[in-house]
């Protein structure tokens with residue numbers, strides 16, 4: 489059967505050199521987010537519907553004149569499309585639920601998105617694979633400058649960029665990086681790393697799981713403080729920590745290779761076997777199997793599958809994305825069948841699209 | 842070396858405290874150090890710090906009001922959200938400590954906001970004026986506004 493094209497998910501960030509940072513075998517993705525508000529418009533708390541409309545008109549006008557990309561008004565999207573934007577990490581969970589007018593701008597390269605009328609008027613964020621914070625921050629600031637020039641930001645000499653919530657004051661900058669740390673999970677060193685990070689004001693938490701359950705050995709690392717440090721120093725702090733964690737992770741992986749080589753090799757190939765053959769598969773199961781696959785590629789156990797493909801499988805197999813990919817609304821059971829089919833096709837024809 | 846307190850786990854944390862009459866040395870495992878309150882096992886996030894501090898209320902909070910959006914300090918403490926770009930000035934003496942405790946700093950040293958030409962805002966209001974002028978059949982005025990819009994490079998003017 490013919491393969492569906494990935495373009496069915498209009499905002500899926502393409503895998504290419506530009507979106508590939510350092511250490512993709514450990515760093516799944518990097519994100520930089522800036523919170524900004526327009527000086528002359530009330531903040532979310534005091535915002536009326538007409539203010540939200542006004543904000544949307546103003547930002548659209550700025551986009552039209554200075555930026556290349558697409559603007560989507562959220563309420564004009566289908567529920568599936570909204571979920572998909574969320575699964576692609578282009579919008580936040582709270583954003584979908586808002587009643588007042590909201591919109592999202594996504595640039596042509598699909599590595600920058602701007603949420604309009606989130607908790608702050610603008611949430612400008614850049615996304616990339618691998619560790620790519622410096623490069624990413626340059627791109628994000630280019631877009632930030634356009635809106636600042638066109639609309640004028642709320643700014644105060646003492647407290648910097650003014651935000652709806654005091655926890656974002658100052659730079660309004662949140663850098664976050666998703667790491668894949670099966671080595672640290674195996675050697676039980678995760679806790680140690682987490683505590684060390686907290687002491688310097690950096691938060692680490694497991695992702696995709698409910699509460700404290702960590703799935704797929706994925707962790708998110710982000711700065712907690714936004715005031716009192718320069719943007720480049722905030723980023724440098726995170727970068728340094730990440731490099732330190734990468735070193736520990738690589739050592740842990742060496743330990744694994746020495747202590748449990750066959751067990752891990754077995755786990756990797758069994759996971760690949762399931763992904764290549766399963767007929768019904770849930771997105772949680774995919775997450776765990778891809779974790780093993782990612783580890784196998786990073787360790788050189790698997791050589792003919794790219795990390796780009798693993799990243800694609802991770803995103804496209806999410807519940808809303810798989811439906812958009814097939815261009816139809818699917819019940820959970822049908823979804824599990826289609827997901828298995830999509831993954832089989834991609835892994836058995838890695839070159840095709 | 843085993844922990845001085847539990848004598849079970851290996852001691853990983855060493856404390857040396859010099860008192861007036863003697864020096865106390867402690868060798869503890871992490872759990873026992875946490876039990877004695879010598880290390881915190883969990884640090885509060887900025888958001889948790891904020892919500893904790895916002896509970897400290899004052900009878901006069903309702904009287905301190907932002908002159909622009911009319912948000913009161915009492916309302917701010919309930920929601921933890923500012924109402925507009927002027928609130929922070931209106932509340933400043935009362936929230937300085939709060940901000941300092943959230944961020945461990947009360948001074949921004951990062952990028953500054955460029956003053957901005959605010960062209961999109963200008964264009965927005967010119968378009969409104971143009972619409973009004975056309976409705977009132979004030980064609981000379983409309984032509985004048987159109988010229989200004991053209992100066993901004995806006996061509997699609999009805």
Ligand SMILES: [Zn+2]
Nearest residue numbers: 907910925928
């Ligand atoms: Zn105000």
